[in-house]
Amino acid sequence: MENKFERFIENLEEEETLKLGDQIFLNEMILDESIQCSILGTLTFFEVDFKRVDFTGSTFVNCEFKNCRFKDVILRKCEFWNPTFENCQIERSNLTRANFHKGTFRNCIFIKANLTASNFSDFEFIKTTFNNSDLDLIGARSIKVWKLNQCTEIEESSNFGNFLENMSCDD
Amino acid sequence: MVGQQALVIVVVQGGPGDDSNPNSNTPCFNIKSLDQFQNSNYFNQAQKNKKKKKKNSRQVSQKRVIKAYQDFLLKMNKKGYEVNIFEDIFLELSTNSQTGKFDEKSIFEAEGGLELEAKGIVNNLRRPDNPKVDLDFVAKRADFEETIFIDHKRMIDFRSLSDKGIDISGFPSHESVAFNMGKDSVDQKGKFIGTNQSPASMAEVVHLYNFKNIRNRTEIPVLMQAVLNGAEQAAYMNGIIFLNYE
Numbered sequence A: 001m002e003n004k005f006e007r008f009i010e011n012l013e014e015e016e017t018l019k020l021g022d023q024i025f026l027n028e029m030i031l032d033e034s035i036q037c038s039i040l041g042t043l044t045f046f047e048v049d050f051k052r053v054d055f056t057g058s059t060f061v062n063c064e065f066k067n068c069r070f071k072d073v074i075l076r077k078c079e080f081w082n083p084t085f086e087n088c089q090i091e092r093s094n095l096t097r098a099n100f101h102k103g104t105f106r107n108c109i110f111i112k113a114n115l116t117a118s119n120f121s122d123f124e125f126i127k128t129t130f131n132n133s134d135l136d137l138i139g140a141r142s143i144k145v146w147k148l149n150q151c152t153e154i155e156e157s158s159n160f161g162n163f164l165e166n167m168s169c170d171d
Numbered sequence B: 001m002v003g004q005q006a007l008v009i010v011v012v013q014g015g016p017g018d019d020s021n022p023n024s025n026t027p028c029f030n031i032k033s034l035d036q037f038q039n040s041n042y043f044n045q046a047q048k049n050k051k052k053k054k055k056n057s058r059q060v061s062q063k064r065v066i067k068a069y070q071d072f073l074l075k076m077n078k079k080g081y082e083v084n085i086f087e088d089i090f091l092e093l094s095t096n097s098q099t100g101k102f103d104e105k106s107i108f109e110a111e112g113g114l115e116l117e118a119k120g121i122v123n124n125l126r127r128p129d130n131p132k133v134d135l136d137f138v139a140k141r142a143d144f145e146e147t148i149f150i151d152h153k154r155m156i157d158f159r160s161l162s163d164k165g166i167d168i169s170g171f172p173s174h175e176s177v178a179f180n181m182g183k184d185s186v187d188q189k190g191k192f193i194g195t196n197q198s199p200a201s202m203a204e205v206v207h208l209y210n211f212k213n214i215r216n217r218t219e220i221p222v223l224m225q226a227v228l229n230g231a232e233q234a235a236y237m238n239g240i241i242f243l244n245y246e
Helices: A004-010 A160-169 B034-038 B040-055 B062-078 B087-093 B104-118 B174-191 B217-233
Strands: A019-026 A029-034 A039-046 A049-054 A059-061 A064-066 A069-071 A079-081 A084-086 A089-091 A099-106 A109-111 A119-126 A129-131 A139-147 A150-157 B006-011 B122-126 B137-141 B147-154 B205-210 B240-243
Touching: A004 A019, A004 A029, A099 B174, A119 A160, A119 B174, A129 A160, A139 A160, A139 B174, A150 A160, B062 B087, B062 B104, B087 B104, B087 B122, B104 B122, B104 B137, B104 B147, B104 B205, B104 B240, B122 B147, B147 B174, B174 B205, B174 B217, B217 B240
Parallel strands: A019 A039, A029 A049, A039 A059, A039 A064, A049 A069, A059 A079, A064 A084, A069 A089, A079 A099, A084 A099, A089 A109, A099 A119, A109 A129, A119 A139, B147 B205, B205 B240
Antiparallel strands: A139 A150, A150 B006, B122 B137, B137 B147
């Protein structure tokens, strides 16, 4: 298995920030990396496992994550513009104060993830659940949450976490 | 609008949440094939990669932080500020309070916060005592000795990607990024009020917008205005400081 993403990291100079775009990563495993403040644009990750990766303060633009697993990943203070997360599992990961603009979580599951004080705008949640996750102080603007055939639209909320929690429990 | 919530419920049949496709019923997770796990080369390769990574570890060392400190002093000197900031303070502020380790993001935050101190705007900069108050710093306002909380925002320059031949035509404009930052920061000012050792009001939270990374300096006035417009749209324009806009 080729780990193309890790090769990009290995080729960085000591203090160089990872700036990467227009790439597809397929079936890779990314372990134990610290790539804070990276700028990542137009990337597709398909069946990629992220484990113990620290992306703190990174910016992701037009990135797609499909069938990916995030375990013990730090996405704290990250900025996501037009992201798509599809069939992803996000476990024991830190998304505190992350900002998500214009994107989708579809068929995703959060397990023991910390989303405290994160922010979502122009975002859609489709069949996405949150189990044992910390959802305090989540801000939301122009959100659609789909569950089965029902769509709930939220114009603005400063405690969106309560709503997500209820949506996850209502089965 | 802070603290307010408006819900509108609309029921739609057959949309993105439609369950008619049996394949879309359950989340499908990345399960490697059995062959892949049984293949010893798979693990050997992973081990090799892991070994390689240790050699190239990107964890921030104390040496790196000290170099950042020295660069910071030089920069402040160049700007004509009299700096009385010791190395141990810089090291402390460059430590991620959640992990107890140095990291790039914390160094960046420390540089911005300490530049405010060098400029004589604040004193006694430190990380908040209560980790639940998730703002970058707490400090005393130099003029009135009031406690303020500071959050440092970095403006991003997407042109650093186009330098590498990456197509950024579908990216948001810097202006819209700045506008959203200004708008979102208003909500953030109100987030931690009421927590122990937290800001008592939104007036105690200052957002610091740093334009250090914006290479086209003629763009900066437009971005500053965009931040203000965003804050105005969210109905709160106080507590905004710009850095590296000259």
